[in-house]
Amino acid sequence: MKLAEQVRSGEILALSRLLTLIENDSPEGQEALAELHASTGRAHLVGVTGAPGTGKSVLVNRLTQHLRSLENPPRVAIVAVDPTSPFTGGAILGDRIRMRDLSGDPGIFIRSMANRGALGGLARTTSRMVDALDAAGYSIILIETVGTGQAEVDIARAAHTVLVLEAPGLGDAIQALKAGLLEIADILVVNKSDLPGAKRTARTLRAALKAGSSEADWNTPLVMTNALDGEGIPELAAAISEHQIHLRQTGGRGEKDRARVIGEMERLLLYRLTDRFKAAQIDGAYERAIERVVDRELSPLQAINELLKNSS
Amino acid sequence: MPDTKIRVLVAKPGLDGHDRGAKVIARALRDAGFEVIYTGLRQTPEMIAEAALQEDVQIVGLSVLSGAHMTLVPRIMELLKKQGQESVKVMVGGIIPDVDRPKLVELGVAGIFGPGTSTTEVIGHFERAVTAAPAEG
Ligand SMILES: Nc1nc2c(ncn2[C@@H]2O[C@H](COP(=O)(O)OP(=O)(O)O)[C@@H](O)[C@H]2O)c(=O)[nH]1
Numbered sequence: 284m285k286l287a288e289q290v291r292s293g294e295i296l297a298l299s300r301l302l303t304l305i306e307n308d309s310p311e312g313q314e315a316l317a318e319l320h321a322s323t324g325r326a327h328l329v330g331v332t333g334a335p336g337t338g339k340s341v342l343v344n345r346l347t348q349h350l351r352s353l354e355n356p357p358r359v360a361i362v363a364v365d366p367t368s369p370f371t372g373g374a375i376l377g378d379r380i381r382m383r384d385l386s387g388d389p390g391i392f393i394r395s396m397a398n399r400g401a402l403g404g405l406a407r408t409t410s411r412m413v414d415a416l417d418a419a420g421y422s423i424i425l426i427e428t429v430g431t432g433q434a435e436v437d438i439a440r441a442a443h444t445v446l447v448l449e450a451p452g453l454g455d456a457i458q459a460l461k462a463g464l465l466e467i468a469d470i471l472v473v474n475k476s477d478l479p480g481a482k483r484t485a486r487t488l489r490a491a492l493k494a495g496s497s498e499a500d501w502n503t504p505l506v507m508t509n510a511l512d513g514e515g516i517p518e519l520a521a522a523i524s525e526h527q528i529h530l531r532q533t534g535g536r537g538e539k540d541r542a543r544v545i546g547e548m549e550r551l552l553l554y555r556l557t558d559r560f561k562a563a564q565i566d567g568a569y570e571r572a573i574e575r576v577v578d579r580e581l582s583p584l585q586a587i588n589e590l591l592k593n594s595s
Numbered sequence: 596m597p598d599t600k601i602r603v604l605v606a607k608p609g610l611d612g613h614d615r616g617a618k619v620i621a622r623a624l625r626d627a628g629f630e631v632i633y634t635g636l637r638q639t640p641e642m643i644a645e646a647a648l649q650e651d652v653q654i655v656g657l658s659v660l661s662g663a664h665m666t667l668v669p670r671i672m673e674l675l676k677k678q679g680q681e682s683v684k685v686m687v688g689g690i691i692p693d694v695d696r697p698k699l700v701e702l703g704v705a706g707i708f709g710p711g712t713s714t715t716e717v718i719g720h721f722e723r724a725v726t727a728a729p730a731e732g
């Protein structure tokens with residue numbers, strides 16, 4: 284059986300191998316993903332972002348446990364992105380430590396990935412891996428971003444519902460405002476509600492939310508959670524489900540999917556055209572242009588314009 | 596442009612309560628350019644096999660100090676095999692008595708590292724183990 288078919292029929296090892304092929308940008312992975320494309324678009328994609336230590340992984344653990352305890356539980360996949368060390372190219376991916384409660388449940392699939400130097404909170408291949416999980420029949424896919432505390436805008440494009448996590452005591456609320464995180468929040472979560480200062484954090488954020496909301500017709504709710512003992516998690520799950528329904532009713536889901544497609548196509552086009560352009564250069568012309576820019580003979584723009592002129 | 600990394604699961608099976616050695620190895624592997632999935636303490640063989648499957652790792656590194664290696668390691672190998680991952684290299688670090696070493700090798704363990712082994716040695720062995728093997732991960 285072919286890889287794509289094995290994945291569609293729920294073979295875990297095939298899925299896992301496909302994810303590796305996608306991550307490594309191999310032609311075999313691209314081919315399988317192309318075959319699976321018609322089976323995508325069913326999953327609800329939930330982004331989980333926020334500064335390191337706000338409790339993203341612990342929250343994903345609890346939320347997934349809750350979803351799996353529902354009547355007719357959805358199959359849940361989790362993609363957790365951690366940073367690659369810029370010095371060595373290696374990475375320690377430790378989010379599974381917080382998700383041990385989820386082991387042994389065949390309705391859950393967890394995959395860790397390194398961002399391999401990409402900025403913006405996700406790896407270059409995260410969205411394609413999510414597509415594979417979607418085609419494999421996971422109906423809720425949780426995407427935990429790197430969590431730099433900076434605006435991780437990629438997730439706004441990659442997910443249907445974005446949870447932005449805050450926690451008291453991290454110099455948080457103001458930071459979030461500055462980083463523009465609130466603008467991408469579909470649901471704002473104040474985690475660690477058991478800690479002193481949680482109420483104050485929530486008040487500050489609530490005031491900020493009133494000032495500017497992400498979508499005109501959606502009032503970003505604020506949910507307080509204690510991801511350690513699960514308090515507030517059912518309310519969070521309900522808010523996610525409400526947002527999902529809202530997107531369906533207003534056509535927002537179609538818009539988000541379209542934005543996702545546009546982003547992915549532009550990205551692919553960029554890489555393809557760049558590769559083709561470089562391949563079409565007369566021997567060493569591209570490298571020589573780089574040297575001339577390094578030597579300050581040309582600006583980057585002048586160099587590219589010259590190359591384009593010579594190759595058209 | 597293909598971008599390939601060696602993915603390793605570093606796990607600490609058994610009930611004894613510290614993972615200093617496992618963490619040292621995890622960091623050394625990261626510094627050598629590996630992608631290390633670290634799962635923390637007190638992992639059952641089932642949890643380790645499940646993580647290896649979902650993460651599609653090429654190597655599973657086990658840190659065993661409890662003396663229970665002769666039950667834990669065979670069980671993990673058996674589970675890996677059952678799920679179609681017989682090509683995954685299993686490495687064992689920790690206090691392994693000399694009498695047990697041949698038995699582990701017999702089982703197919705790809706490397707055994709005592710407490711005195713340098714991280715450079717471990718990394719070299721990990722690298723060779725996957726580059727010597729056929730390309731399939
Ligand atoms: N007190 C308290 N601690 C929490 C809560 N949620 C997470 N933590 C702790 O916060 C730390 C970071 O959690 P983690 O999920 O790894 O954060 P991440 O970096 O955002 O993924 C861990 O030590 C958790 O135990 C919570 O609701 N209350």
Ligand SMILES: [Mg+2]
Nearest residue numbers: 339340378427
């Ligand atoms: Mg985390």
